[in-house]
Amino acid sequence: MTFLHWALLPLAGLAVVPILLHLLTLHRLRTVELSTYRFLFDSYVQQRRRMKFLEALLALLRSLFLLALVLVFCRPVVKHWDRLFGGGAGREVVLLVDASASMNARTAGQSSLDRAKAAALAIAKGLGRDDRLTLIRVGARPVEVFNRFGTDAETIREKVESLEPGPARANLFAALAHVFGPRRQGDTRPNVYVFTDGQSNAWREVRDGGLERVVPEGTKLTVVNVGTDDAVANRGVVGDAPRQRQAILGLPVRLRPRVVNPSKTETAEVTVGVFLDEKEVARVPFTLKPGETATKEVVYTPTEAGVLKGRFEIPPDRFPDDDTFLFTLPVARQIKVVLVNGRPAADPFEDGALYLRTALSASDEDERPKSKAGAGALGPTAEFVRSLDVQELTEDRLSTDALREASVAILADCGGLDDKKYATLREFVATGGGLLIFPGEKVNPDLYNKQFFPVPGPQKEALTAAELGPAAGDAAKRTTYERLASIDFAHPALSVFDDPDAHYLTSAHFSRRFPLKLNEPHGSSWPLAKFASGAPALVESRLGDGVVVLAAFPADTRWGNLPLKPEFVPLVLRLVSYATHAADLEVPSTVPADGAAEIAVAGTWAPVTGKVNDTHGRPTRLEFERSASRLLGQFEQTDAKGYYAVEVRGGRVEPPQVAAASFAVNVAPEESRFESVTEEQVREWLPRTDLTFVNASAEQQQTYGALGEEREVWRPLIFILFAIIGAEFMLATLGGQVRDESEPPRTLAQRLRDATPGRWVGRMTGAGATLESEGA
Numbered sequence: 001m002t003f004l005h006w007a008l009l010p011l012a013g014l015a016v017v018p019i020l021l022h023l024l025t026l027h028r029l030r031t032v033e034l035s036t037y038r039f040l041f042d043s044y045v046q047q048r049r050r051m052k053f054l055e056a057l058l059a060l061l062r063s064l065f066l067l068a069l070v071l072v073f074c075r076p077v078v079k080h081w082d083r084l085f086g087g088g089a090g091r092e093v094v095l096l097v098d099a100s101a102s103m104n105a106r107t108a109g110q111s112s113l114d115r116a117k118a119a120a121l122a123i124a125k126g127l128g129r130d131d132r133l134t135l136i137r138v139g140a141r142p143v144e145v146f147n148r149f150g151t152d153a154e155t156i157r158e159k160v161e162s163l164e165p166g167p168a169r170a171n172l173f174a175a176l177a178h179v180f181g182p183r184r185q186g187d188t189r190p191n192v193y194v195f196t197d198g199q200s201n202a203w204r205e206v207r208d209g210g211l212e213r214v215v216p217e218g219t220k221l222t223v224v225n226v227g228t229d230d231a232v233a234n235r236g237v238v239g240d241a242p243r244q245r246q247a248i249l250g251l252p253v254r255l256r257p258r259v260v261n262p263s264k265t266e267t268a269e270v271t272v273g274v275f276l277d278e279k280e281v282a283r284v285p286f287t288l289k290p291g292e293t294a295t296k297e298v299v300y301t302p303t304e305a306g307v308l309k310g311r312f313e314i315p316p317d318r319f320p321d322d323d324t325f326l327f328t329l330p331v332a333r334q335i336k337v338v339l340v341n342g343r344p345a346a347d348p349f350e351d352g353a354l355y356l357r358t359a360l361s362a363s364d365e366d367e368r369p370k371s372k373a374g375a376g377a378l379g380p381t382a383e384f385v386r387s388l389d390v391q392e393l394t395e396d397r398l399s400t401d402a403l404r405e406a407s408v409a410i411l412a413d414c415g416g417l418d419d420k421k422y423a424t425l426r427e428f429v430a431t432g433g434g435l436l437i438f439p440g441e442k443v444n445p446d447l448y449n450k451q452f453f454p455v456p457g458p459q460k461e462a463l464t465a466a467e468l469g470p471a472a473g474d475a476a477k478r479t480t481y482e483r484l485a486s487i488d489f490a491h492p493a494l495s496v497f498d499d500p501d502a503h504y505l506t507s508a509h510f511s512r513r514f515p516l517k518l519n520e521p522h523g524s525s526w527p528l529a530k531f532a533s534g535a536p537a538l539v540e541s542r543l544g545d546g547v548v549v550l551a552a553f554p555a556d557t558r559w560g561n562l563p564l565k566p567e568f569v570p571l572v573l574r575l576v577s578y579a580t581h582a583a584d585l586e587v588p589s590t591v592p593a594d595g596a597a598e599i600a601v602a603g604t605w606a607p608v609t610g611k612v613n614d615t616h617g618r619p620t621r622l623e624f625e626r627s628a629s630r631l632l633g634q635f636e637q638t639d640a641k642g643y644y645a646v647e648v649r650g651g652r653v654e655p656p657q658v659a660a661a662s663f664a665v666n667v668a669p670e671e672s673r674f675e676s677v678t679e680e681q682v683r684e685w686l687p688r689t690d691l692t693f694v695n696a697s698a699e700q701q702q703t704y705g706a707l708g709e710e711r712e713v714w715r716p717l718i719f720i721l722f723a724i725i726g727a728e729f730m731l732a733t734l735g736g737q738v739r740d741e742s743e744p745p746r747t748l749a750q751r752l753r754d755a756t757p758g759r760w761v762g763r764m765t766g767a768g769a770t771l772e773s774e775g776a
């Protein structure tokens with residue numbers, strides 16, 4: 001106990017004044033023996049002893065009154081949490097502050113992190129001049145805020161107050177391993193304080209074991225629980241990000257909010273609001289049983305292109321961080337597909353692009369083949385078909401302008417292209433476009449092999465490493481027909497055809513085809529399908545950022561019956577979807593808490609510079625490295641929930657190419673489940689340490705005061721003062737009364753009646769005796 005006004009404490013000596021007065025007023029009476037007064041004297045002696053006792057008791061009460069009065073003016077204060085503040089000099093003190101998302105849960109209007117900061121500042125305030133302080137923010141990875149710092153109180157306060165909760169869970173094992181790892185400075189064994197809300201997620205690795213090999217035996221470890229003793233009735237929206245890489249303007253996109261009810265006993269009813277660019281587009285009700293997680297689907301149709309910032313939101317509760325789930329939704333305009341028809345004809349059945357045009361405009365999903373498992377259409381949905389903007393051209397109209405903003409170009413038996421158009425197509429692929437080549441009877445293999453496929457320049461690159469041989473097979477001889485026998489069902493475009501009972505693609509026959517030969521080495525080209533003879537039937541190649549798929553057959557019925565098979569439509573659509581022009585700038589919609597965001601830029605943009613602005617607008621420079629045809633950068637400072645803006649500039653010519661995008665970071669889903677560890681569990685996991693467990697929860701601090709705060713106790717002293725005054729008054733007015741021996745003993749009921757205020761006042765004023773005599 002300490003006092004706010006020490007200077008008044010000497011006045012406590014006044015408490016001896018009543019005792020001194022009592023002793024000074026004592027005097028001895030001279031004894032005179034009178035035989036006639038012997039019985040009266042015996043009665044007087046008994047009364048005198050009682051009066052002396054009452055006088056001494058009154059003197060004591062008056063001394064206590066003066067002492068309590070002085071203490072009230074001195075304003076005494078106490079600290080309930082004194083065992084947190086150990087003494088000593090030259091200590092090394094390490095403060096581990098849990099900065100997980102759950103530390104933002106609020107109890108009595110204050111978050112657990114706020115209580116942890118107050119406790120850390122209280123510890124720092126008690127440091128000596130020779131003590132050294134280290135502050136570590138504990139998230140998914142430990143971060144040293146400062147190391148072996150002195151006692152600059154203002155700087156320490158600024159650093160502690162600047163701590164913010166992150167979206168990830170805390171890893172206390174990693175934090176303790178960091179403190180006692182090989183990089184630890186000094187020989188002094190540190191005193192470690194852990195300020196945490198006690199959530200089991202933070203102790204997961206400690207529970208799994210292995211920490212005894214890291215923390216020395218006998219280490220003084222103080223665990224301060226700044227969470228709550230009550231169960232947190234939390235509801236959280238924990239997902240999910242849109243599955244589509246990008247949405248198409250005017251076409252529906254499916255959004256799937258996922259909500260969790262971590263409670264083990266209570267059913268939850270919540271309504272999820274769906275917001276895009278701060279506009280509410282839907283509300284979805286959920287009824288969740290205890291421990292249940294549920295997902296519902298919301299269909300939204302974008303009305304404008306660009307990057308939309310979206311969120312799922314539920315009503316607020318004590319833990320606000322998981323009441324929203326953030327995501328971004330890139331919305332692109334329709335996918336432009338240029339279909340180059342090398343054999344246009346008035347007769348539709350003679351037209352070289354007839355079946356390709358039909359496949360690209362198919363809209364009835366019910367006519368497409370279904371998988372045996374009933375998983376739905378093999379090809380992309382009708383929504384994908386509606387996302388295509390198909391423009392059909394003849395060979396003479398093919399140009400750079402025609403391919404501008406196109407994602408995929410398809411050559412249907414194009415044998416009349418010249419060198420300029422070959423160069424245009426190669427440039428289109430190198431900058432990220434997709435090219436599907438279906439050669440037919442009008443194609444001269446030598447022109448393709450010598451003028452189209454090779455890329456001029458010293459790099460000796462090629463559009464494809466495959467070469468076309470002279471057409472083989474005879475439609476009149478079935479013995480020369482070929483069938484597809486080896487198909488790469490692991491390929492994204494072909495995986496849905498992996499049904500042995502359906503015999504997809506393998507039932508088609510080809511009366512004529514171009515033998516494809518892959519020249520060695522062919523690292524940028526590989527077969528997707530082969531004929532029974534082993535010759536490649538479909539070859540995929542890469543040039544720059546683009547994709548090339550070369551077929552050994554045309555997309556018509558002159559050389560085979562594949563266009564008549566039900567799997568032809570989904571095959572064409574899936575090849576178009578796979579070869580679609582990759583975005584110049586690609587970022588994920590969401591990134592896991594404290595995870596890494598991978599940012600991809602078109603290789604043709606080199607050299608590239610970029611930056612990421614975090615949730616507070618602070619920029620971080622991006623470094624890019626080439627990976628295949630893309631330039632990849634990585635951003636790892638995702639330590640706060642919110643939206644992150646990406647800006648990229650590239651190119652060597654003016655004006656430079658510029659692109660912007662964004663991604664979102666959310667709270668780790670496990671942080672929505674509040675499950676606390678107990679003191680017994682912590683002692684079991686850390687048996688070799690000198691462990692002190694302090695329950696400084698919100699409820700305890702409401703009872704005993706905040707950590708580091710001095711709590712005044714003058715208010716109870718005032719009640720003690722009034723109690724002393726009352727006792728002294730009662731003794732002074734009633735203590736001297738003597739019962740007449742001739743009166744019969746008084747019953748309990750009579751004593752209670754006599755205790756009434758009226759009788760008490762009458763006795764004190766003498767009116768009671770008058771009334772009694774008159775009654776007699």
